Amino acid sequence: MDGRGKERAEIASALPRFLLGWLAVGFAGLVLLPWYGLDEGVSPPALLAGRPWLLPLIPPLLLALSCSFGRTKPRVLVAAGVAGLVWLAAQAFLIIHRGWAFVWITTLLGPGPSQPALGWGAIAYAVACLMLLAYGLARLGVCKGDVFVVGALLLVVGLIALFVFYPVLCILASAVRDNDGSFAPTLFFEKLLSRSVWGLDCVFGGRSCGVAWNTVAEAALVGVLTTFLGLAFALVALRTRMPMKPLLRALSVLPIITPPFVIGLALILLFGRAGMVTVWVANLFDLPRSRWIYGMPGITIAQVLAFTPISLLVLLGVLQGVAPSLEEASQTLRASRWYTFRTVTWPLIRPGLANSFLIGFIESMADFANPLVIGGNFNVLSTDIFFAVVGASHDQGRAAVLAIVLLSFTLAAFVAQRFWLGHRSYATVAGKGHIGIPAQLPGFVRATCYAVIVPCLILIVAVYCTILVGGFVVSIGRDNTPTLQYFWTAFSIEKGVGGWFLSGSAWNSFLVTIEVALVAMPFTAALGLLTAWLLDRQQFAFRRSFEFLAMMSFAIPGTIIGVAYVLAFNVPPVSLTGTGTIIAIAFAFRNMPVGIRAGLANLSQIDRSLDEASLTLGSNSFGTLRRVILPMLRPAVITAMVYSFVRAMTAVSAVIFLVTGRYNLATTYIVGRADVGDYGVAIVYSAVLVVFMMLVLLLIQLAVGERRIGRRVEVPRIESPGTALVQT
Amino acid sequence: MRHGAPAVEFRSVSKRYGAVTAVDSVSLTIERGTLVTLLGPSGCGKTTILRLIAGLEQASEGHILIDDRNVTMLSAAERDVSMVFQSYALFPHMTVLENVCYGLRASGMRKSHAIDLAQAKLAMVGLGGYGARLPSELSGGQQQRVAVARAIVLEPKVLLFDEPLSNLDAKLRRQVREDIRELQHRLALTAVYVTHDQQEALAISDRIVVMSMARIAQDGTPRALYERPDNHFVANFIGDANILPVVVESRQGELASVRLSSVVLTLPHHNVADGPADLSIRPQALVLSRERGQLTGHVARAAYLGSHMEYWISLDVIGNQLFAIASDVTAPFAVGDSIWVTFAPSGLALLPQGRSD
Known part of the structure; x- marks a missing residue:
């Protein structure tokens, strides 16, 4: 007893050691680490910086130190932690690189002091204060008195606040300012209610509608079509004898490994003015070649092909959740197949259909690359935001206003999905295995399904053939002579003075992409899984709100994150733009929901x-x-890591604002090439990306698939690829 | 460690989940070295009390003391208790030995020392050679013993059992029940045991705490609960009981004379006041015979159970049907037989009037 009793006593006394450790980190942040700047690392520590407004950062730590000996006083620790954080934030936001942050202070007090962006010292100090607060x-x-849980919770909330909410707030703030940075609410309303956003000219006049209506119409159309197609695929897979397993696997993998613009690119090569199909049809029927694909038709086809697999995954789950015994019961009650489908199956899957529609709606709204590549003159919000920032007008206020409109659409859909649908799902997975055979489809439903999915499959095959082959011929459709010219331009390796080197134009962006994706991978997985663990295993006040906030970054379109990061992290107190770090951070917070879902499942x-x-x-x-x-x-863990990596490799929208000459990414490079009409290199690079990611997935599958935990027979199954992407 | 202080003490502890009160101002002491059972129907709060002791739930109100130390705000890891789970909760990715070592290693003990202690405890539960196996390679009963070994190797101040037998088949249950009791005696452990099976509770406990609707219905030795239930709930829950309305006519010392129809019985009064009251009658306290007894009736239903007969008796003077058990299986009564009923004093207990459940 005594040996163990003593060990227990040591554990108990080790707890204040936690406090002392974090206090040490806090003091190190003040006196050892460079207070300003993340990269340079030459700035002096806070207390040696000669800036008197940093001195009030000391008392909170001293206060916490004084009560770390003897009886700890939790309330004092809470107060110390809060005081430290509040002062840190207050001074950082009040005094920035150009003096006082607010004009009215300058007019009141005259020109103030200035300071650069926060650095390692400030990070250490902030985390230390957070941990004091957690301990208190x-x-x-x-949280049942669990220091680790409180600490982890505060850390995750703090990170989400800094890297999701603060940037979005910056958008809101910038929306009500003019280009000089002064407060201009009338301008805000002028921009918000502008005819270019809400105009309905396409209904009454012959001109184009406002960009908001364009976007909503496009998204609704895509939502309906993807749901319809997804349902057709799911019904054929589960309710007919057609062997669909391999096809389904392929379909579930495709959206993950395909960069979003690739389908748009392929459609241009197939149906554009000089596209293969266009030329063929023109020669055959002597029709004039048109540009019909550019605009709404092209965007719709591209997005439907891109997002149908996601809808399929949602609806497969929903259909599998309908117990066959219910349908069998209906049949034994003398209902026909059609009557059973109409009165039992259909009502049960209806909430799932609504869910699938909303997901398609959100994805379509958030999609940036397809409208950019194939949109022509048809404007949607995500591309308009981009052009407002990088275009000739350079109107940040307009970008922010459009971002607010887009964000309110996607958030409304997200809220509808979570709260309205949340209570309406009938499909339950009971512990008991349902015995029975799912009812076969009534004849004409089956015929409709086939009629829908066969053209769709042909189109998908054509698209991927175009991508894989198109880069290796001179000009696909017109001159089909095989060539390695484009591949060589992008990926050549030459022998120079110092030995072999990678001379192709794509190597730099390819390697940078892999590097950044690899850096972001462990953080994404850790953040997502830690959040999942907190959500699933801990009880705390505001748990539902925390879940909502954590999952919300799914509903924030990448374009908005991109603009928001540029607005928020371009200037002190947190300055990150132009670094690889900000790209990795954007990836981590964009892809966190994937980790959360994998973890929760x-x-x-x-x-x-x-x-x-x-x-x-x-x-x-x-x-x-x-x-x-x-x-x-x-x-x-593996699911989260793999998807974090692959999604980072294929992301466009958020990072297109963040890339620089030094940190260019594969996707933005391809979009750039396609934009100037250099389709050969764009296609060959896309093909390389698709094949590369397919190999990555295959390798992981091989490495992990056979692995068992010890000799245990039942292993939690590796999720089929893609399910982690689907929120249900 | 002070002697004389109870191992566990609850001082008006409440636990609420939103509007639902799972434990309602419960005060309770558990003496060192005893096995106390928390007994009650599902949803009565007994498991919540166990989890409050373990630190897996936090009390909404009141104080919890373990060994005279206030642990109300401490997490499970900081309390010196361990628990045997209903599902056993053996870590599937660790061997049996690693499972048993887990708690020792978590509190920082050297590996070799931990293995020695774990091996000894595994031997104690009869699983000496099973250390290298995985939990999935053991039978249910063996898994249960690993769970016990894993808990007792920490020599906790309190050992908690959450319905540990419910996943075992009926035959094994009795055996394991005796093993647990024997181990608890041998190591002089303080144990708190949750079950909804009153037979199990009667067989294993030093003391039983009967719970009902988030409160303690009665607290006492198995014999006291069975022979002197305080209320209808306990009378019904511990063993079967027939409840009949009676009148307490007079009291003298410990005894009261009680009128039931034409019969006057002399019983301990348990502080039940004069006037209308209820009488709890155990099934085996109804002696049935064809000879003259106290009240007449006839057999409404009869069932043969091998070791005994079960009868439902309709009394002629009172409307109620009574449930009776008779040991004579060789010459049973048939349905419709007229019989005499006599009340054996040992199975009778006076209750205050009115249903309390």
């Missing part, structure tokens, strides 16, 4: 009593997470 709150009984398979057993055996929640949960969460 835990001692007050928050996996955690729900792990019995809660395992955590509780570990806790009652004296392991704290961090130990439990590390030694019990994480080993069993391995499939989710």
Whole structure:
């Protein structure tokens, strides 16, 4: 007893060591680490910087130190943590690189002091204060008194606040200012209510409608079409005898490994004015060649092909959730197949259809690359935002206003999906296995399904053939002589003075993309899984709100994140633009929901009593997470890492604002090439990306697929590719 | 460690989930070295109390003391308790030995030392050679014993059992029940045991706390609960009971004379006041015979259960049907037989009038 008793006592006394450790970090932030700047690293620590407004950062730490000995006083710690954070933020936002941050202070006090952006010292200080706060709150009984949980929660919330909310707030702030930065509410309303946004000329006059209506119409159309197609695929897969397994696997992988603009690009090569099909049809029927594909038709086809697989994954789950026994019951009650489908199956899957529609709606609104490539004169919000920032007019205020409009659309759809649909799903997966055979489709439903999916499949095959082959011929459709010219331009390797070097024009962006994606990968997975764990395993006040906020970044279109990051992180207090770091951060927060979903799916398979057993055996929640949960969460870890990597490789919208000459990415490079009409290199590069990511997925599948946890027979199944992308 | 202080003490502890009160101002002490059972129907709050002791739930109000130390605000990891889960909760990715070592290693013990202790405890539960196996390679009963070994290796101040037998088949249940009791005696452990099975509770406990609707209905030794239930709920929940309305006519010392129809019985009064009251009658306290007894009736239903007979008796003077058990299986009564009923004093208990459940 005594040996163990002593060990227990040591554990108990080790807890204030947590406090002392973080206090040390806090002081290090003040006196050792460079307070300003992340890259240069030459600025002096805070206390040596000769800036008196940094001195009030000391008392909170001293206050916390004084109560770390003897009886800790939780309320004092909470106060110290809050005081430190508040002062840190206040001074950073009040005093920026050009003096006072607000004009009225300058007029009141005269020109003030200035300071550069925050650096490592400030980060260390902020985290230390956060941990003091966490310790205090835990001692007050928050989260069952678990310091690690409170700390992790505060950290995640803090990161989301800094990298999701603060940038979005910056958009809001910039929307009500003019280009000089002064407050201009009338201009805001003028821009918000402008005819170019809300005009309805296309209904009454012959001219084009406002960009908001364009976007909504486009998104609704795509939502309906993807849902319809997805349902047709799902019904054929589950309710007919057609062997669809390999096809479904391929379809579920395609949207993940395909950069979003690739389909638009292929459509241009097929149906553009000089496209293969156009030329063929023109020669055959002697029709004039037109530019019909550019605009709404092209965007619609591209987005439908791109997002139907996602809708398919949603609806497969919904259809599988309908218990066959219900349909069998209906049939034994003398209902025909059609009557059963109409009265049982259809009502049960209706909420799933609405869900699929909303996902298609959000995806379409957020899509940036297809409208950019194939949109022609048809404007949508995401591209308009882009042109407002990079175009000749350079109107940040207009970009911000458009971003607000777009954000309110996607958030409304997201809120509808979560709250309105949240309570309407009938499809439940009971513990008991349902015995029975799903009803076959009534004849004409089946015929309709086939009629819909066959052309769609032909188009998908044509698109991918174009991509894979198009880069290796001189000019696809017109001159089909095989050539390695484009491939060589992009990916040549030459022998120079110093030996072999990568001379192709694409190498730089390709390697940078892989590097940034690899850097972002562990952070995305860690952030997503930690959040999933907090959501699934911990109870705390505002849990629902926390979940909503964490998942909300799914509904923020990448274009908005891009603009927001440029607005928020271009100037002190947090200055990151032009670095690879900001791209990696954008990836991490954009793809966090994938990690969360993978984690939640996996955690729900792990019995809660395992955590509780570990806790009652004296392991704290961090130990439990590390030694019990994480080993069993391995499939989710891998899923999260893989998708984080692949999505980072294929992302366009957010990063197009953040790339620089030094940090250019594969996708933005391709879009740039396509933009100047250099289709050969664009296509060959796209093909390389698609094949590269297919190989990555295959390798991971091979490496992980056979792995078993010990000799245990039941292993949580690796999710089929793509399910992690689908929110249900 | 002070002697004489109870191992666990609840001081008006409440636990609420939103508007639902799972535990309503419960005060309770658990003496060192005893096995106390929390017994009640599902949803009565017994498991919540167990989890409050473990630190897996936090009390909304009141104080929880373990070994005279206030642990109300401490997390599960900081409390010196361990728990055997209903599902056993063995870590599937660790071997049996790693499972048993887990708690020791988590509190920082050296690996070799931890393995020695774990091996000893595995041997104690009869699984000496099973250390290298995975939990999935053991039978249900063996898994259960690993869970017990994993809990006792920490020598906790309190050992908690959450319906540990419910995943075992009926035969094994009795065996494991005896093993747990024997181990608890041998190691002089303080144990809190949750079950909804009153047989199990009667067999294993030093003391039983009967819970109903988030409160303690009665607290006492198995014998006291069975023989002197305080209210209808306990009378019905611990064993079967027939409840009949009676009148307490007079009290003298410990005893009261009680009128039931034409019969006057002399019983301990348990502080039940004069006037209308209820009488709890155990099934085996109804002695049935063809000879003259106290009240007449006839057999409404009869069932043969091998070791005994079960009868439903309709009394002629009172409307109620009574449930009776008779050990004579060789010459049973048939349905419709007229019989005499006599009340055996040992199975009778006076209750205050009115249903409390």
